[in-house]
Amino acid sequence: MTPPATSPDRLRPISAATPSTVSDATRAAPPLLQVRRLTRHFGGLIAVSDLDFDLQRSEILALIGPNGAGKSTTFNMIAGTLAPSAGEILLEGESVGTYPPHRLAALGVMRTFQHNCLFPGMSLRENVLTGMHGALQRPLWKVMLALRAQREAEARAWQYADELLEFVGLADQRDQPVATLSFGQGRLLETARALAGRPKLILFDEPAAGLTPSECERMALILRQIARQGTGVLLIEHDMPFLLPLADQVVVLNFGQCIARGTADEIRADPEVIEAYLGSRHGAADPAKNIPASTGSANVHPPSADSVDNRPAVASTVSGATSGAADA
Amino acid sequence: MRTLLLVTLSVLVLSAIGFALGPYQTDVYRKLLLWVALALSYNFLFGVAGQVAFSHFTFYGIGAYAMPILLFQAGLPLPVAVVVALVVVILVALAVAIPATRLDGFYLALATLALAQLFIVVLNEGGEVTGGTGGLTNYRLPDIAGVALSGPRYTVVIVLVVVFTWFALQRVDRSFFGRACRAVRDNPQAAAAVGIDIARTKVMAYVLTSALAAVAGMVYAFVDNTVNPPIFGLENTFLLLFMVIIGGSGSLPGAVIGAVLLYLLPFVLAPLIGHHHALVFGLVMVAAVLLQPRGLIGVIESLTARWKRR
Numbered sequence: 001m002t003p004p005a006t007s008p009d010r011l012r013p014i015s016a017a018t019p020s021t022v023s024d025a026t027r028a029a030p031p032l033l034q035v036r037r038l039t040r041h042f043g044g045l046i047a048v049s050d051l052d053f054d055l056q057r058s059e060i061l062a063l064i065g066p067n068g069a070g071k072s073t074t075f076n077m078i079a080g081t082l083a084p085s086a087g088e089i090l091l092e093g094e095s096v097g098t099y100p101p102h103r104l105a106a107l108g109v110m111r112t113f114q115h116n117c118l119f120p121g122m123s124l125r126e127n128v129l130t131g132m133h134g135a136l137q138r139p140l141w142k143v144m145l146a147l148r149a150q151r152e153a154e155a156r157a158w159q160y161a162d163e164l165l166e167f168v169g170l171a172d173q174r175d176q177p178v179a180t181l182s183f184g185q186g187r188l189l190e191t192a193r194a195l196a197g198r199p200k201l202i203l204f205d206e207p208a209a210g211l212t213p214s215e216c217e218r219m220a221l222i223l224r225q226i227a228r229q230g231t232g233v234l235l236i237e238h239d240m241p242f243l244l245p246l247a248d249q250v251v252v253l254n255f256g257q258c259i260a261r262g263t264a265d266e267i268r269a270d271p272e273v274i275e276a277y278l279g280s281r282h283g284a285a286d287p288a289k290n291i292p293a294s295t296g297s298a299n300v301h302p303p304s305a306d307s308v309d310n311r312p313a314v315a316s317t318v319s320g321a322t323s324g325a326a327d328a
Numbered sequence: 329m330r331t332l333l334l335v336t337l338s339v340l341v342l343s344a345i346g347f348a349l350g351p352y353q354t355d356v357y358r359k360l361l362l363w364v365a366l367a368l369s370y371n372f373l374f375g376v377a378g379q380v381a382f383s384h385f386t387f388y389g390i391g392a393y394a395m396p397i398l399l400f401q402a403g404l405p406l407p408v409a410v411v412v413a414l415v416v417v418i419l420v421a422l423a424v425a426i427p428a429t430r431l432d433g434f435y436l437a438l439a440t441l442a443l444a445q446l447f448i449v450v451l452n453e454g455g456e457v458t459g460g461t462g463g464l465t466n467y468r469l470p471d472i473a474g475v476a477l478s479g480p481r482y483t484v485v486i487v488l489v490v491v492f493t494w495f496a497l498q499r500v501d502r503s504f505f506g507r508a509c510r511a512v513r514d515n516p517q518a519a520a521a522v523g524i525d526i527a528r529t530k531v532m533a534y535v536l537t538s539a540l541a542a543v544a545g546m547v548y549a550f551v552d553n554t555v556n557p558p559i560f561g562l563e564n565t566f567l568l569l570f571m572v573i574i575g576g577s578g579s580l581p582g583a584v585i586g587a588v589l590l591y592l593l594p595f596v597l598a599p600l601i602g603h604h605h606a607l608v609f610g611l612v613m614v615a616a617v618l619l620q621p622r623g624l625i626g627v628i629e630s631l632t633a634r635w636k637r638r
Contacts, residue, residue: 079521105523117518119511121578129504130511134523136504140536143503144496147331150503197523 030093032057032232033078033201038087038097040073047073049256050087055201055249060223060233062243064267065253066277071236072205074253078234079111079203080104091201106134108200114209116186118178124189125174128161131196164192168222184215191222202226204235208242220246244268252276331495339484339491346483354479358486358551360591362544365490367571367587368580369540372497374569375577376506377533378513380433382565383424383440386447387538389560390417391545396464396555397457406470410546417542421535429530444562451557463556482550489547493540498580500536509533510578570609574616576623585624 033055040048048070055061063071076082078089080101089097091107099107110131119127129136136157143150165171168188173180181189187207194202207223208216216239223246227233237243244250244264252260252267254276260267267273342361349357370384394413398404404412428439451458458464469477477485500506508529511519516526549555567590575586590609597605620626 081517081520101520102523102525105521110523111521113518113521117515117521119514119518121510121514122507126507130507130519130524131522133504133508138504140500140505140532143505144499147499150499154503193522 030090031055032059032092033234034088034090034093035074035078036088036090038074038077038089039085040070040077040082041085046256048077048253051253051258053249053251053258053261055232055234057200057230057232058227059248060227060235060246061249061251062247063234063236063251063253064238064240064243068255069253070256071253073256075203075205075234075236079109105197108198109203110194110197110199110201111203112187112190112194112205112207114205116183116190118186118189118193120178123175123177124165124170124181125158125161127178127189128164128192128196129157131193132157132160134197161192161196164195167195167225168192169218184211187211187215187219188222191219195226199231201232201234204233204237206236206238208237208239216242335491335495339487342487342491343480343484346487347480354483355551356595358483360588361483361486361490362548362551363568363571363587363591364584365493365544366541366568367575367583368490368493368497369537369544370568371572371575371577371580371583372501372509373533373537374572375579375583376501376513377509377530377537378433379429379530379534380437381440381534382437382562382569383443383538384541384568385560385565386440386444387417387421387541388545388548389447389451389555390420391542392549392555392560393451393458393464394542395546395549396467399470400467401457406472413542413546414539417539418535421538422531425531425534429527429534444565448557448561451560459556461557463554465554468553469550486547486551489543493544494580496540501580505529505532570613574613574623576625579623579625582623582625585628589624
């Protein structure tokens, strides 16, 4: 059961979902996220070493690399579930490397999980409402006694939750329990829940993994829309045809080190990246075989030299699929 | 507005029942109301917040003992005694919860079990203050503004406590805090990711429900006008647990159903089969857990759902 075909009105901007787009004040402010000489050891193993990158507001940054490159370690350090061994993570100039996840969420860093992490006993709407925890928090005696203020705050929260469910295309099922959702719909619900926290920075752990092609297209549209509204997006992804047309900046890791950084085009052409992914330059017999038929391939496949090299083919499929979806 | 109407209506109805009863039924009715109040708050702690704690009756006991001790040994006026008792309860609850919630559920169970046992020891060995094994007796509630709160009038006080417990917990359950408690219970990792402070949520749930149990205990102190150690033993703690499980953990109406059923069951069965009622009790418990983990409220909900579909 896939969500209905994307229609433009379903992806209208959410009112006040995120801080407004760049103003004079924010232009002078430090970048949204700065990662400085970030390092993590596990005993003698160096999982991530001296990693540096910046992420601006409205930017989509993809963290890629072969298995074991340190993507997840980096992701977990930024999400607060793993403490860095050395180096710094700065959120709007504030050092947040040692903050636990709930504190980061309060500062506007929300995340999704690779294997959906939803609250099974709750309806879709309640799941989204948990994302607004920070905004709804107040002393318990007020909850018990200030009935009108409490009711109004809840009503506003419900309305916003419904808007977000509309945004990801799950509005029809908002009162259903989570158990009724497909995997892809669960991913969309997690996205809505993360957006409910009005994040400045949103972290996606392999957003396309396990999705059907049409769900992938939808996810790509949603990520673009989120970034357009001023939120920084950081994602780990294996699915190159999904992420290359999406990412403004790509950081390539291999054995815990950053081996390349730049736009998707620059990364595609980088010999070191191709080397890291393939080990050597062979097996490029039939380029057509390696280019996926559609952008939203559900397969988690290591990109071949051909799909990396064959830029026009990938780019055209992507733009075709995207505009097709938008027109539908 | 609707809430106010419901509160007033339920207070009136439950109080009216109190005025209609004879002395023996009044005693049963009052204790039933107190069991309902305890089941409601324990249901939130066990069912909604998912904390397996065995200290609920202990806080009921602390509240109950605090009243005669503070009023007649310390000589405090009633309002001051109530506030001091609440402060003591909150401090004890914090002292148990802060270290225990840092550990996993199993250790909370152990820590609270230890507290429950310790409390009984303190009561028995408390000398003059707690009255030892005989407990405290021969006291009565001082008149409030010249009015003696006795008979059905005191039943109204108990009704107010029960109704307050219900509506306070209902408000809390339907707020960010109820969702946070369920989130922490169901998936701590995801709860932290959406900004919920797990330790804080657990401690707050424990302190809130323990304080509500203590308030019920304060009221209980003047039901029998005597408090003694056996009332606050583990037997009643487990009865409370069974009430919540059989009624349907996580549901306020379920807690009420469980408390009413299990409290009244012996009164109905004892004349028929004598002490064998414990056997029936055990069978009901096993059947409830095996057949309907959501408890009687689960049975009722699925029946009404089927009925509505017709």
